[in-house]
Amino acid sequence: MDPLLQQTCQACSIDASPLDARQCGELQSQIPEWQIIEHDGIMKLQRSFEFRNFHQALAFTNRVSTLAEDAGHHPVLLTEWGKVTVTWWSHRIKGLHHNDFILAARTDEVAT
Template identity: 30%
Template sequence: MLNPSELLKQKCHPTEAGLNDKALPEFLAAVPGWDLQDGKIQRKFSFKNFYETIGFVNAVAFIANREDHHPDLEVGYNRCVVKFNTHSVNGGKGGISENDFICAAKINALSN
C-alpha cells in the first residue's frame, strides 16, 4: 500500500507516463478525500468564509508553482474544488499521472 508520506517527499517531474487503471485505487487511497471524475482527480474543500478560501487558494498556487504542476480551480465564497490531470499523458490527450497525486498529497497536508 502506498504511504501518503512517500508522496509528500517526492517532487513532480515532466512525464508522459500515466498510471494504469490497476494503480489508481492504491494512489487514491493515499490521498483521502480525492476521487476520480471525468479523467481528473478532484477534491472539494470547504471553509468558513471568503478570506479562508482565498488563503487556501494562495497556498495551492504556491505548491503548484513550486511543483510546476497546475490544477484547475473552482473558487466560491466558502469553497474551492481542486482538479488535477496531466496534459502530457496519453500523447497529449491527458490522463492521470503520479504528479497529480504528489500535488494532492501536498494540498491535503495544508488541511491537517
C-alpha cells in the first residue's frame, strides 16, 4: 500500500509553514502523476483524470467531494466532459502541506 494512504491528515494551523521544494519533491515521488504548479505565487498539486463521458467524470467528482468533506479539506474541482482536474493546496498557509499529498494519494485511490 502507498505510504501516503496509511497516513492521517493533521489539522493545519495558520502559523504552519508550507513545505519547501525539497520536501515537496520527496512527497511528489510517491504520487508521480501529480504536478506541482505555481498559481498566483502559491504552490499547488494538480492532476487531470480522463473518463469516457460526463457521467463518469461527475461520479468521480462526487467521490472526491466525499473524500474532501471527510477530511475537512477541499480542492478545486474542474469537471468537464470526460475530464476532471483536481487541485489541492492548503488555503490557510497559502502553499502545500503534507495533508495535500495524502489527499492527492487518496484521490488516486478513488479514481481506481
